[in-house]
Amino acid sequence: MAKVAFLGLGVMGFPMAGHLAAKGHEVTVYNRTPAKAEAWVARHGGRAAATPAAAAEGADFVMACVGNDDDLRAVCLGDEGAFAGMGQDAIFVDHTTVSAKVTRELAAVAAPMGLGFVDAPVSGGQAGAENGVLTVMCGGSEADYAAAEPVIAAYAKACRRMGETGAGQLTKMCNQIAIAGLVQGLSEALHFAEKAGLPISDVVEAISQGAAGSWQMSNRYKTMEAGTFDFGFAVDWMRKDLGICLATADETGASLPVTALVDQFYKEVQAMGGSRWDTSSLIARLRKLN
The missing domain is CATH 1.10.1040.10 (N-(1-d-carboxylethyl)-l-norvaline Dehydrogenase; domain 2)
Incomplete structure (x- = not known):
């Protein structure tokens, strides 16, 4: 079982993080609206963090499912961003649907920090997230994908690496x-x-x-x-x-x-x-x- 941070608890992220907890992973959540994080903890256990960086501390994997390119940059970068809290060899997995441009941009920031990065947008909608049967299409190195795939499996019926960074998007x-x-x-x-x-x-x-x-x-x-x-x-x-x-x-x-x-x-x-x-x-x- 892994230590996982999950950033973004909307209609997709809330149940996806729940599946991780149900599979026995140790989950810390962050949401821009703290009440949602508190509600998630009340239902699933784990803990809530005040910032993406705090959520990412000690995590093996940091999953994100936010809104758009700017939202993704906001949870990744800066003193309170997830990258600042992640340790060497931790892997960031982005489930947001964003541009391949921002994916490559953030992966380029992560690499010299010793962080892995997998772009992993999902298909299946709210019902797929709630039932744990999403389809996940991934980009990134073979090693990062191989490490992340067993964790992604908590809410996926199908998961496939499509190529290098950006290929998932x-x-x-x-x-x-x-x-x-x-x-x-x-x-x-x-x-x-x-x-x-x-x-x-x-x-x-x-x-x-x-x-x-x-x-x-x-x-x-x-x-x-x-x-x-x-x-x-x-x-x-x-x-x-x-x-x-x-x-x-x-x-x-x-x-x-x-x-x-x-x-x-x-x-x-x-x-x-x-x-x-x-x-x-x-x-x-x-x-x-x-």
Whole structure:
């Protein structure tokens, strides 16, 4: 069992840290809002720390799941940042979805300090975190990944090293690009069925058995039909992720016309008051247009 610090106790981090404790790891948590850290300790045991540096002291692994590039820099750097508290050979594992640029930047700071660094964004949403069945895509050295993978296994159903530093984040971008186009296509199919007077459940039963089938179709069509969008990954966070994808595409020369279009559709959903709706809310935009 390892000594682990977990930084960031949002809808993903709170249950992920809980799985670590349940597996017998010695867990110290930090959250920008201390009440959340106190609530976690009340439920799972362990202890809370006042700063990322204090949480990281003596830890073999420091896991982070925060908001964006700037949030990640804030918990890593400075006198109160995690790097300042980590000892030689400790490994920082970042589960935040951020740019590959900030990942490489922070890994370059960690290396001369004798710290390992693994970028390890996750897919599976809140339900995946709560049930301990996330998919984790990792970048970093083979040695750092091999050391971190058994700890990550506490909340992962699948974990894979994709390459050197930044490869995990680039793979997560592929994931978000694929989801964006898929959810828009599913929204249009269900909207079309509604307009054509077809029973959606029957349509999904028929087409989900063939090439059109997907996780999104099986798990979201009922809530999409009902117009309830309070389950899953929020539109605000999806737009943050798609912004990273589009910026990286500009850097690499990749063409992402559908992703750019769907990003604008999500912008329209935000204007409808759907910032905290889940990503399947694209269908609400279509219903509003008609």
